[in-house]
Amino acid sequence: MIKTSEETLNIAGEKLVILKGGAGKPLLIFHDELGYPGWMSWNETIAHDRTLFIPLQPGYGKTPKLEWVRTYRDLAGFYSQAVRELKLDPVDVIGYSAGGFIAAEMIAADPKIFSKMVLVAPMGLKPSEGEIMDIFPITMRTHLRATVADPYNTPEFLKLYGGEMTPEVFEAFEDARAESARIGWEPYMHNPALPYLLRGTRTPTLLVWGTKDRVVPRGCIDEYKKAITGARVATIENVGHRPEIENSNEFVKIVSRFLSE
């Protein structure tokens, strides 16, 4: 197993905890609205020839909350400063769900910050059809179950969430939910200006979506495709909101091919 390390950086005027692992060209990863779930098989495979930089979102338990960050746009601004200070730019990025929203906000403000973008079931744009699932008035259990198409036949999902929950895990989830609500409550997990701000973006972009996604509807993908010139869509059959653990092989194949093009 690849060795990972967690570092607390003093960066962009704040503290930021970044998890690092792998070898090779940097690849930035933005986790989703539930927080960093742990090093999974997709991380392990991709990290063989890429160094993963995974910032742990402020307010999610490890990186201190930034009171001045009040929207995803603010958060994206902070992350952009951090990426520039780390001299990572232009860097490839993968953003999951709300992490995709963050990446999209970053590219909208700084079109040269990413060399390639993979947005996996990204939030951030109001879907042309359907609604982004409201994750706040439901229990954690309902939310988690909704993220995958078939919880009982998804080994990595059961590995993550199948055991008894410790008080620490409960707290971490509540931290993540509270912070996601704080910055994504209204407008709900999207920025109405973002489609306009993304106009003219030409960064090579891959939009990944599972056909059984119950959290982010296809309408979000369609909107991103419209907004980002040349964006491609990779659809993975019979998986939900977390293709990286529901069909890890297919996911890694698609993403690796795109990143190595």
Place this chain on the structure above:
Amino acid sequence: MKLGYFTERPVRWIPEEVILRNGGHFAVSNSYFDREKAADDYNYYIDENLYAEELAFDIIALNEHHGNPFCMGSVMNVEAGILARLTKKARILLIGNPLPVIKHPLRMAEELAEIDLISRGRLISGWVRGAGSEQFFNNANPSYNREYFEEAHDFIVQAWTRPGPWRYEGKHFHYRHVNPWALPYQKPYPPMWIPGTLSPETVRWCAEKAYPYFGLGTSLGPTCDLWDFYADEAAKHGYEAGSENFGYVLPTFVAETEERAQELGKNFLFGGGQNSFARPEHTLPPGYNSKEAIRKLAHQPQGSWLGISGEKMRQQTEDVEIDPAAIREKLIPGYQRAQKAIQLVIGSPKSVIPKLKAILSVLRPGSLVIFSVQGPVPNKDRQTSMRLIAQEIMPVLKEHAKSIDLVDAIERKPGARKLTAGTSRRPVSDRGPLKELGLA
């Protein structure tokens, strides 16, 4: 001591089964709304509150909730305005306006000032954070709940006291032109009494401001603990807390006979009662509770009730068959337990008097507010309960309160008794009777 009357103004026409099947009152579809019955009851409840004044209750208390049939008071200030005009003597206590979910403190300052003016200074303005479910109903960001609460409160105090016009640029609220031409009748502003369910953060805030804190039917032991916490905080602020700093709201129903009272009193559990105000996912929205409260919850044995576990992950909760009769059956032991713990007081005047006296002795509240029965109880029985409380119980309670020196927040301004540094404060509750009651 002041005695108050309070009702949630329950929707009485909804089939209980609908609420039980929904798993709580919040989010029951308003397709069950009946305008004729609602019109009747809005008028009836105003009349009932007028009857409370006629019976010499000192206080008429109102509250509001949103999006459920538990409480018809959706915009309590409207009812308070009507009562301000139609009553003559009773104080109008609002328990309370949910500042974080209203999100418009300037408008709130104006509404309350009008109520105070029309009543010629009989308003007591309470504030609450709003139930968890109400953050969803009003789309109020729960992560900012406490910030909204404190900023809105501070703004209202300024709007009532600082001559305008002035401009306000806060964190959450912004006003170009603050200059309300409706200012409170009471100077500098109406008293503020704060109801709660024992959140230490709120209690600390109340003590800092010397606002009376009202326990909403909270368990006696923990309430005594919080009273002590309040009094210790008060001492840090240089004053001695006493009965004027505390109030208590207690579900109570009285009938001529024990049997009738017990039969109708069960309606406190109508639709599952207060404990089923809203389903868990609506009760604790993300960010609504402090980190300390979440940590405490996480370490409770049932801490994972909101979360996940191996077993719970396997439960197909959405497919579970709901049996309203079985749920109802399960509520009965809770009904008996709550009475034993004096969380619910139900009976004839004879059996109720000792319990209410015990509450006064233990918690030493300056004000006691009677919370009337829920559910489809006929008007006549509701009024019988009010009459028996007012005529047969109130005089005994007032005498008892006098004998144990219970002073209310109108007789003595909370915070007025300075505490000299180095002296210790006096007790604010008396746990002694808890033992006799088997509640220690």
